[in-house]
Amino acid sequence: MDYNILVCDDEKDIVSAIKIYLEAEKYKVYVAYNGLEALKIIESVPIHLVLMDIMMPKMDGISAILKIREENNIPIIILSAKSEVTDKIIGLNVGADDYITKPFNAIELVARVKSCLRRYVSLGSVVVEQEEISLGRVCINDSSKEVTVDDEPVSLTPYEYKILLLLMKNKGKVFSSNEIYEQVWEEEAHDVKKVISVHISHLRDKIEINPRKPDLIKSVYGMGYKIEDRG
Numbered sequence: 001m002d003y004n005i006l007v008c009d010d011e012k013d014i015v016s017a018i019k020i021y022l023e024a025e026k027y028k029v030y031v032a033y034n035g036l037e038a039l040k041i042i043e044s045v046p047i048h049l050v051l052m053d054i055m056m057p058k059m060d061g062i063s064a065i066l067k068i069r070e071e072n073n074i075p076i077i078i079l080s081a082k083s084e085v086t087d088k089i090i091g092l093n094v095g096a097d098d099y100i101t102k103p104f105n106a107i108e109l110v111a112r113v114k115s116c117l118r119r120y121v122s123l124g125s126v127v128v129e130q131e132e133i134s135l136g137r138v139c140i141n142d143s144s145k146e147v148t149v150d151d152e153p154v155s156l157t158p159y160e161y162k163i164l165l166l167l168m169k170n171k172g173k174v175f176s177s178n179e180i181y182e183q184v185w186e187e188e189a190h191d192v193k194k195v196i197s198v199h200i201s202h203l204r205d206k207i208e209i210n211p212r213k214p215d216l217i218k219s220v221y222g223m224g225y226k227i228e229d230r231g
Helices: 012-023 035-044 063-071 085-093 106-122 158-171 177-184 195-209
Strands: 004-008 029-033 049-053 076-081 098-102 132-135 138-141 148-149 152-154 215-220 224-227
Touching: 004 035, 004 076, 012 029, 012 106, 029 148, 035 049, 035 063, 049 063, 049 106, 063 076, 063 085, 076 085, 076 106, 076 138, 076 215, 085 195, 098 106, 106 158, 138 158, 148 195, 158 177, 158 195, 177 195, 177 224, 195 215
Parallel strands: 004 029, 004 049, 049 076, 076 098
Antiparallel strands: 132 138, 138 148, 148 152, 215 224
């Protein structure tokens, strides 16, 4: 399959470098220099992954991510400077899937892109024997990659889906943030508690009756997270 990747950054040298890296991997690359340009491209071209800077004129990356997430669950990787830690977390909060810190090298960038695309297409390597897993009001059909809550479809990002699948397949088992990250992101975990907590928070917003008092995805103090086993 041929993949279309959108690179959005107001620094043209960075865009040009990323374009060279990705085209060397046979990806089709579209470029934008602010959020408004990015949105126009997404409306007109089937984009499979977005690399999005945060600080840009006309429309910043956070605003663009919010608009994209209104209708689209394509993977979004934030391009952030080391000094933009707060913006990075905000980006994850509004729906980005991952981030890469500038300056970055070609190998790291390409690896992140391939990992995100692999998850987007296959939604991961967790093997599920049965096609459907149900727990109370939540049901995952792993064949169609659909999630329903009270028989109503719920739209999850690839990372949210895979975290939910991991927890539901292992009802009652506690996973640390590092364990979740290593199974879902398929890379070694380093200082990932905030990243996982953001994704767990999004999941709770989508599947819990009261996300502030979750009755499904439980936090186990000092240990991690689990899906409450009600069987």
